[in-house]
Amino acid sequence: MGEAIINTAIASLRKDPNRRGELADEDFYGRRVEILKEMENGWSYIRTQYGYPGYTESRNLITEERKVGDWERAFKKLVISPFADILEAPSVRGVKIITLCKGALLSVLEAADLQGYVKIGLSDGETGFIKEGFLSEYKTGYTMEKEEELRYDIIQAACSYMGCQYRWGGKSPLGLDCSGLTFMAYQLNGITIYRDASIKEGYPVKAIPKDRKKPGDLLFFGGHVAIYLGEEKYLHSTARNGSDGVVINSLNPEDFLYREDLARRLEEVGSIFC
CATH class of the missing domain: 2.30.30.40 (SH3 Domains)
Structure with a gap:
């Protein structure tokens, strides 16, 4: 339509x-x-x-x-701060128009002033101001030329949600589910993966042998997904009592972060680097 x-x-x-x-x-x-x-x-x-x-x-x-x-034709940047106010004027006293969260897109109209305020365009045609530090490059693609750097950036994006609560169907700093977290870690880096906790044809994540997993790859536990950090640790969003959000756990039985229930359920590893 x-x-x-x-x-x-x-x-x-x-x-x-x-x-x-x-x-x-x-x-x-x-x-x-x-x-x-x-x-x-x-x-x-x-x-x-x-x-x-x-x-x-x-x-x-x-x-x-x-x-x-x-x-569609506008030059856009990505809101990278967990939350960011759009103000009517470039001042701390400016009236708030709307509060956006990480993942939003804004049209950039002018460079930052001496106080760091950027004039932006809103999707309804109105204008406002936001601090330059709340914005980042809007990536619409990626390259494998710097694989280690990209793996690092994916992990950093995921770690930026540490402590956020678990929310079924969510993928904002107000709350995320497991695949919401992994999706955002990749999307913020210009990579579109499947939104749910599985590998699906037509998306860039492909199954690889479990013993070839590297930081930034995905661990699939059968209805659950996590981002591998290295050294047998992984980051995920879990509703388990006592965790209730984005936390780090381990596949190593000797580690105090070990979760036996997930370690036994690890079905496959997925990667875009293959």
């Missing part, structure tokens, strides 16, 4: 077209989606750029063709 731009900080994608529907995924401000069907109750059935479908409230979307086109 057409394309749209997300116009809210975090757009919930639900399995049913109502607020009590199970949360399937989240997508962020400034991200493009495809509208598959418009419902009569104020909801739209959409598909994200990475192929994930769900229902979101229609008010979360900008559908005007001109605005969508302008946004």
Whole structure:
């Protein structure tokens, strides 16, 4: 039916077209989606750029063709801070327009001033200001030329969510599930992997022998996924009592971080570096 731009900080994608529907995924401000069907109750059935479908409230979307086109052509940067206020004026006293989170996209209109404020464009055509340090390069692709550097960047992106709570279907600093964490660690580096905890044809992660795992690869435990850190340790988002979010655990039985239940369930290792 057409394309749209997300116009809210975090757009919930639900399995049913109502607020009590199970949360399937989240997508962020400034991200493009495809509208598959418009419902009569104020909801739209959409598909994200990475192929994930769900229902979101229609008010979360900008559908005007001109605005969508302008946004697609705009030079954009990525919000990398966990949370960032967009202000009406380049001042700490500026009125807040909206608070965005890591993963959002903004159009950059002018270079930073002496106080570090960048003039940005919003997806609805309005303008505002944000601190330069809250923005990073918006990567839409990747190269294998510097494999070790890319592995390091993936791990750093994942570690930036340390301490965030577990949230089924989430992938923001307010809460993430296991595949939300792994997806964001890769997406922030310009790599689109499958959103769920499995290896799927058509995405860059491929199965490799378990003994060839390296930092930045993915560990699949049958319905659960983690990022391998090296030295038998891994980072994941877990709802296990006492962890309740993004933590580090180990495959080594001699390590106090060892989780026997997951070590026994390790089914395969996935990597884009193969």
